[in-house]
Amino acid sequence: MASTDKSPEPTPAKGPEPTPGKAMGVGQHMIDKGAMMIQSLEPIKQISHHTCTFAIYSHDMSRQIETHHYCSRLHQNFIQCAVYDSDKSDARLLGVEYIVSDDIFETMPPEEQKLWHSHAYEVKSGLLVNPRVPELIAKPDLENLARTYGKFWCTWQADRGDRLPMGAPALMMSPQAASPGVVRAELVQERDAKYGICSESLKSSRVEIPEPEMINPLADYWKQHGKGFAIDIEDTEMKLRAPFP
Numbered sequence: 001m002a003s004t005d006k007s008p009e010p011t012p013a014k015g016p017e018p019t020p021g022k023a024m025g026v027g028q029h030m031i032d033k034g035a036m037m038i039q040s041l042e043p044i045k046q047i048s049h050h051t052c053t054f055a056i057y058s059h060d061m062s063r064q065i066e067t068h069h070y071c072s073r074l075h076q077n078f079i080q081c082a083v084y085d086s087d088k089s090d091a092r093l094l095g096v097e098y099i100v101s102d103d104i105f106e107t108m109p110p111e112e113q114k115l116w117h118s119h120a121y122e123v124k125s126g127l128l129v130n131p132r133v134p135e136l137i138a139k140p141d142l143e144n145l146a147r148t149y150g151k152f153w154c155t156w157q158a159d160r161g162d163r164l165p166m167g168a169p170a171l172m173m174s175p176q177a178a179s180p181g182v183v184r185a186e187l188v189q190e191r192d193a194k195y196g197i198c199s200e201s202l203k204s205s206r207v208e209i210p211e212p213e214m215i216n217p218l219a220d221y222w223k224q225h226g227k228g229f230a231i232d233i234e235d236t237e238m239k240l241r242a243p244f245p
Helices: 026-038 120-124 135-145 185-195 199-205 221-225
Strands: 049-057 064-075 078-084 093-101 148-154 170-173
Touching: 049 148, 049 185, 064 093, 064 185, 078 148, 185 199
Parallel strands: none
Antiparallel strands: 049 064, 049 170, 064 078, 078 093, 093 148, 148 170
16 A cells, blocks of 8 residues: 555656646636636635745655745644745645644644754754745744644655655654754755745844754754654545544
8 A cells, every 4th residue: 555655667757848737728727717706715825925944755855855935824832834845836736834822732632742843953054945035024924933833644655756645644844953864965955046045044044043042852843752653544444434524
């Protein structure tokens, strides 16, 4: 059965084009434009900012990817993000990240906390950026983000060459100062060149952003325990009655 840790074989996922299929015709474009004019699309309209950073596979930390998070707030302490592989119009939707404040995180059971990662290092190191937004404007949000935790599920492992979302979801971790959580220099340089920024300079400018008094040791689970998480999908007997009202 499908597993986070195995490439699905045989698969239509490998090939020269980003995704299999034919280009959209004029008719389909007209249908889409018409739907956009008629429908509200309210959840999408709530997306308020774009964050670019890096993520690391929990089950294989040698695999590191650039990610683009398009985020909306349900309220001050909860953010939900659609995560893409680029900021282009043909970007692939890689997965979803949920972000909560530290006080909400502390209410979670320990088994749940193991699946989450901290954001303090990501922010303070200059790896997490808001493209084209001046630091002065972004700073209040960055100060809040440094005290949050995130849970990021990747449903499309495009970096391994998958042209379709294949296999089981993968849990992702945030960059850290300790190996193997250190982001490769070439990835950072490529991202910085694209946006005309310098992560090292951003790091210097963020020195005064307060760090959390404590990062819960169950977050970033690999740092303390040297283990990641993978999903194996198995056949199971279907429940005929809901276990809850």
